[in-house]
Amino acid sequence: xxxxxxxxxxxxxxxxxxxxxxxxxxxxxxxxxxxxxxxxxxxxxxxxxxxxxxxxxxxxxxxxxxxxxxxxxxxxxxxxxxxxxxxxxxxxxxxxxxxxxxxxxxxxxxxxxxxxxxxxxxxxxxxxxxxxxxxxxxxxxxxxxxxxxxxxxxxxxxxxxxxxxxxxxxxxxxxxxxxxxxxxxxxxxxxxxxxxxxxxxxxxxxxxxxxxxxxxxxxxxxxxxxxxxxxxxxxxxxxxxxxxxxxxxxxxxxxxxxxxxxxxxxxxxxxxxxxxxxxxxxxxxxxxxxxxxxxxxxxxxxxxxxxxxxxxxxxxxxxxxxxxxxxxxxxxxxxxxxxxxxxxxxxxxxxxxxxxxxxxxxxxxxxxxxxxxxxxxxxxxxxxxxxxxxxxxxxxxxxxxxxxxxxxxxxxxxxxxxxxxxxxxxxxxxxxxxxxxxxxxxxxxxxxxxxxxxxxxxxxxxxxxxxxxxxxxxxxxxxxxxxxxxxxxxxxxxxxxxxx
Numbered sequence: 001x002x003x004x005x006x007x008x009x010x011x012x013x014x015x016x017x018x019x020x021x022x023x024x025x026x027x028x029x030x031x032x033x034x035x036x037x038x039x040x041x042x043x044x045x046x047x048x049x050x051x052x053x054x055x056x057x058x059x060x061x062x063x064x065x066x067x068x069x070x071x072x073x074x075x076x077x078x079x080x081x082x083x084x085x086x087x088x089x090x091x092x093x094x095x096x097x098x099x100x101x102x103x104x105x106x107x108x109x110x111x112x113x114x115x116x117x118x119x120x121x122x123x124x125x126x127x128x129x130x131x132x133x134x135x136x137x138x139x140x141x142x143x144x145x146x147x148x149x150x151x152x153x154x155x156x157x158x159x160x161x162x163x164x165x166x167x168x169x170x171x172x173x174x175x176x177x178x179x180x181x182x183x184x185x186x187x188x189x190x191x192x193x194x195x196x197x198x199x200x201x202x203x204x205x206x207x208x209x210x211x212x213x214x215x216x217x218x219x220x221x222x223x224x225x226x227x228x229x230x231x232x233x234x235x236x237x238x239x240x241x242x243x244x245x246x247x248x249x250x251x252x253x254x255x256x257x258x259x260x261x262x263x264x265x266x267x268x269x270x271x272x273x274x275x276x277x278x279x280x281x282x283x284x285x286x287x288x289x290x291x292x293x294x295x296x297x298x299x300x301x302x303x304x305x306x307x308x309x310x311x312x313x314x315x316x317x318x319x320x321x322x323x324x325x326x327x328x329x330x331x332x333x334x335x336x337x338x339x340x341x342x343x344x345x346x347x348x349x350x351x352x353x354x355x356x357x358x359x360x361x362x363x364x365x366x367x368x369x370x371x372x373x374x375x376x377x378x379x380x381x382x383x384x385x386x387x388x389x390x391x392x393x394x395x396x397x398x399x400x401x402x403x404x405x406x407x408x409x410x411x412x413x414x415x416x417x418x419x420x421x422x423x424x425x426x427x428x429x430x431x432x433x434x435x436x437x438x439x440x441x442x443x444x445x446x447x448x449x450x451x452x453x454x455x456x457x458x459x460x461x462x463x464x465x466x467x468x469x470x471x472x473x474x475x476x477x478x479x480x481x482x483x484x485x486x487x488x489x490x491x492x493x494x495x496x497x498x499x500x
Contacts, residue, residue: 001025002045002171004071006036006060007052016050016076016101023107033060040069043205043212045171048109053077053084053096061092066453066488067204068180068188074109076101120153120160121304124296126289130157137284138164143236143256145281147264148288151338154259155219157288162215167255170214175207178223181447183465184454186228187244190235196245198464199455208241208252215255221281222260222267229274236280256281291333291340298329301337305344306356318348321355331363339364448476449487457488 003025005017017027028044030036033055040046051060053075061073075088076097085096095109122131137144138161146154155174162172180188187196191206207216218224224232235241236256240249258281260267267273291297302320310318320328324347333339343363350360448466455461463473477487 002047003027003050004036004039004044004046004048005029005050006033007031007055016099016106019101019103019106022103033063036060037063037067038202040064040071041067041202041204043210045173045210046071049073050097051075051093053088056091057088057093058091066456068454120156121301122294122297123300124294126294127297130286130288131160133284134161134286135164137161139166141166141255142283143258143281144284144286145264145278146257146259146286146288148261149290149336150261151336152288152290153337154261154288155217157286158215158217158219158257158259161257162255165215165255167214171211172215172217173207173211174217174219176219178220181451181465182225182228184451185224186231189228189232190241190243191246192244193246196243198461199458200245201456203243206241206243208235208254209250211254212252213254215257218256218258220260221258222262222264222273226272226274229277233274233277233280236277291336295329297337298333298340299325301340302328302344305341306348309345309348313348315348316354318351318354318356320344320347321357323358324356324361327358327361327363335364445476445480445485448473449480449485452477452488457490459490 001020001023003017003020005027006029008031017029020027028039028046030039033051036049036051049060049064049071051057051073054077057073057075064071064073072094073092074095074097075085075091075093076099077084077088078099088096097105097109120127120131122128134157144158144161146157148154158174159172162168175188177185187204187206189206189208191204191209192200194200194203218232231242235252239253240251242249264273264278264282268275268278299320302325306318306320310316328340328343335342343361346362347356347360350362351357448462451465452459452462455465459473459477460470463470466473481487
């Protein structure tokens with residue numbers, strides 16, 4: 001846990017910092033919002049920012065959003081000023097902490113932020129084989145390519161590898177290659193120098209430098225443009241990167257992990273992904289089996305999520321009934337663990353007693369009923385074999401004893417009434433799959449506003465990136481403003497807001 005404290009806090013800063021240090025956090029301090037942003041731009045990194053409520057909390061939150069720093073913010077101030085707390089929360093702070101600092105409260109906040117539990121819950125032999133291989137390779141610095149269907153837990157596995165590695169106390173930095181436009185991804189990965197392009201008002205350290213000494217996860221790497229893949233290959237081979245607009249190469253010491261929901265070898269053979277980069281990343285390959293090939297995990301995960309969301313919603317402990325469990329074990333699980341988690345969250349909210357019954361299980365998708373094979377049957381062999389073959393065999397790893405069936409046995413399919421089914425959204429490996437169900441106008445608006453945030457409000461640079469005229473961009477922004485959407489203000493002193 002890396003904690004960045006912003007402000008003086010009238011002398012209480014040292015006390016809060018000492019408490020955080022005692023709880024295992026790494027603490028840094030700066031007096032101003034500009035100082036905080038400079039620290040993040042230069043690669044210092046933070047998992048949580050704690051800011052004095054006397055400073056402009058909203059300004060800090062906006063700066064973090066505009067420069068794509070996904071860091072939660074908590075506000076703190078002397079005394080229990082209710083109005084200050086309300087203002088801070090409305091400005092975007094996740095929590096308000098009164099000072100002098102209370103050790104238990106500081107600890108609870110740190111725990112809540114770090115609580116995005118990254119533990120892997122499993123008891124199926126198919127997954128045990130994959131975890132065994134992960135344990136073997138985790139201490140090395142070898143690059144690992146993690147593949148599997150969407151929702152199987154690829155990022156969770158990446159974090160598992162980092163925790164088990166020799167770099168566990170160093171940063172773990174993740175970048176989603178599918179979520180960032182091609183024009184911006186190079187700067188996001190390698191950073192840029194001040195003045196490298198219009199809107200580059202300060203030097204920005206990229207993800208490679210931010211992860212120096214630790215682990216860099218390239219999530220959904222198959223979505224990366226071929227041109228940028230060539231630069232990535234050099235960075236991985238030479239452990240040297242060039243900032244955009246920079247003149248001096250920068251050495252980095254990182255371990256590379258990458259994920260994809262595609263068959264990467266097929267992508268490489270089809271020319272959609274560089275073959276040399278594929279082999280560089282795939283020193284070790286881990287393939288996560290889909291949930292339908294891990295039948296023994298369905299029961300344990302369902303109960304895990306039921307307990308998690310019962311507590312999160314302040315409800316009594318909900319247990320999964322036998323009939324409801326039969327429905328879960330008979331489902332196809334196109335969305336894998338992510339779909340199961342959402343199903344259990346709904347079930348907890350819809351249940352009226354302490355037992356989750358079939359009426360609370362709303363299953364989505366149009367797949368026919370799927371009867372899960374017995375946990376120890378040969379049906380799991382393909383998944384286990386895939387995991388082992390990625391590294392030339394299990395290498396001496398002994399999987400745990402065969403799973404013993406619990407009281408939950410697969411039951412005949414129990415489909416909900418048609419009225420209970422949610423609309424089915426088409427899914428697939430396409431990069432545009434997450435956009436299905438949205439209008440073109442909505443997608444266009446979000447792209448324009450996000451690009452404008454990246455350029456820090458510079459209309460000219462945003463229009464260049466988007467490939468449209470500045471006049472068209474200004475007309476669009478005027479339309480969004482009149483419709484009530486928040487549009488980033490123009491870059492200070494660089495251009496006017498006039499709509500021509």
